[in-house]
Amino acid sequence: MNEPDDIHWVQACLQGDRHAFAKLVERHSDVVYNLAYRMIGNASTAEDLAQETFIRAHDRLHQYKPEFVFRNWVLGICANLVRSRYRWWRRYQKMQTEFGHHEMLRLEACAATDEVEAARERLSSALMALPERLRTPLALHYMEGLSVREMAQVLDIRLSAAKMRLARGRDRLRETVTRLEMEKMP
Amino acid sequence: MNTKIKSPAKETDRDGAQQAPTGETHPFEDTLGKVLPSLRRAAPAGFVERVTARITDRPSRAEAVGHTAFFQHWMTPAAVGAAAAVLVMLGLWAVQSSMTAPRTEAVVVQFVFHAPGAEQVELVGDFTEWQAGRILLEGPDTAGQWTARVALSEGRHEYIFLVDGRSWQTDPLAQIRRPDGFGNLNAVMNL
Numbered sequence: 049m050n051e052p053d054d055i056h057w058v059q060a061c062l063q064g065d066r067h068a069f070a071k072l073v074e075r076h077s078d079v080v081y082n083l084a085y086r087m088i089g090n091a092s093t094a095e096d097l098a099q100e101t102f103i104r105a106h107d108r109l110h111q112y113k114p115e116f117v118f119r120n121w122v123l124g125i126c127a128n129l130v131r132s133r134y135r136w137w138r139r140y141q142k143m144q145t146e147f148g149h150h151e152m153l154r155l156e157a158c159a160a161t162d163e164v165e166a167a168r169e170r171l172s173s174a175l176m177a178l179p180e181r182l183r184t185p186l187a188l189h190y191m192e193g194l195s196v197r198e199m200a201q202v203l204d205i206r207l208s209a210a211k212m213r214l215a216r217g218r219d220r221l222r223e224t225v226t227r228l229e230m231e232k233m234p
Numbered sequence: 235m236n237t238k239i240k241s242p243a244k245e246t247d248r249d250g251a252q253q254a255p256t257g258e259t260h261p262f263e264d265t266l267g268k269v270l271p272s273l274r275r276a277a278p279a280g281f282v283e284r285v286t287a288r289i290t291d292r293p294s295r296a297e298a299v300g301h302t303a304f305f306q307h308w309m310t311p312a313a314v315g316a317a318a319a320v321l322v323m324l325g326l327w328a329v330q331s332s333m334t335a336p337r338t339e340a341v342v343v344q345f346v347f348h349a350p351g352a353e354q355v356e357l358v359g360d361f362t363e364w365q366a367g368r369i370l371l372e373g374p375d376t377a378g379q380w381t382a383r384v385a386l387s388e389g390r391h392e393y394i395f396l397v398d399g400r401s402w403q404t405d406p407l408a409q410i411r412r413p414d415g416f417g418n419l420n421a422v423m424n425l
Binding site: 069073074078085091094095098099100103106111125128131133167168171172175186187190191204221 | 262263265266267269270271272273274275276277278281282284285286288289290353356358365366367396399400
């Protein structure tokens with residue numbers, strides 16, 4: 049038997065089924081948590097924001113329109129929440145990029161014993177070292193499989209801007225990983 | 235907050251990201267496609283239960299407002315501007331927290347913002363530690379006004395309105411405004 053889709057659970061929730069919303073949280077908790085984590089870079093804060101995202105989604109469920117993808121709707125709430133709650137985020141991001149991140153990348157790369165794992169860690173660290181405006185599009189596109197159009201909608205930016213950020217993020221990521229690999233050589 | 239998601243996914247758009255604006259191709263793309271999904275972070279154990287518990291446990295908005303009203307002493311209604319305004323000047327509210335603590339006075343302020351087309355208006359300021367989601371204005375009424383009553387300590391406060399979770403709006407009738415460092419202007423009031 050096929051598992052009911054998101055629309056089914058949304059309707060059930062709106063009709064008073066108290067357990068229906070838990071199904072929606074269960075389905076989309078990973079994608080929302082991962083987005084929050086990739087935007088903010090801190091696990092406990094990410095959980096708090098992800099929880100808040102679902103609470104807001106619950107409160108506004110009557111505003112949800114079935115023609116939209118529920119996952120993207122809730123991701124949009126998450127992205128807006130992170131940005132509205134952390135107005136200082138850009139300033140913090142700038143500081144983070146300017147101070148100490150390079151050392152952090154080197155340390156994380158050295159900590160991994162396996163070569164493949166080391167490469168993976170380098171990529172992970174390089175991703176988190178990117179400015180949020182470049183990192184989040186990469187995470188949504190490559191980790192969560194959102195199309196560029198979906199990603200633009202979630203982040204409430206133009207399609208052209210989404211493509212540009214993706215291309216720049218990819219270039220910056222490649223530059224950082226290449227530099228780290230060269231530093232690793234004797 | 236209402237997100238602007240207008241249509242379901244179109245997978246064909248994904249190809250649009252494979253190419254940089256310059257037309258340069260990216261073999262690095264393959265690596266990203268293979269490695270990044272494996273770096274995905276799953277929600278911590280018990281996450282679903284914690285969310286549902288928070289939804290179940292919290293008081294409804296009506297209960298929360300009633301609780302706040304219990305502590306406030308509304309004294310003087312303020313005039314409402316035609317467009318938007320923060321209307322101050324209600325009563326003084328004395329709080330004596332303990333036998334030894336100094337007397338602290340708070341002023342109940344009514345915030346009013348005109349936004350007939352908005353779906354949500356939040357008040358964000360130093361008194362919310364600049365965090366959104368703490369003070370939601372009620373509304374809109376038939377005139378498009380959103381309102382909230384907040385008890386604030388005496389002194390200087392800065393604030394700004396957040397409309398639909400993304401648009402920062404300075405109070406248009408604020409007497410004093412100050413750049414917030416993010417390209418917006420905070421309203422300033424002295425109580």
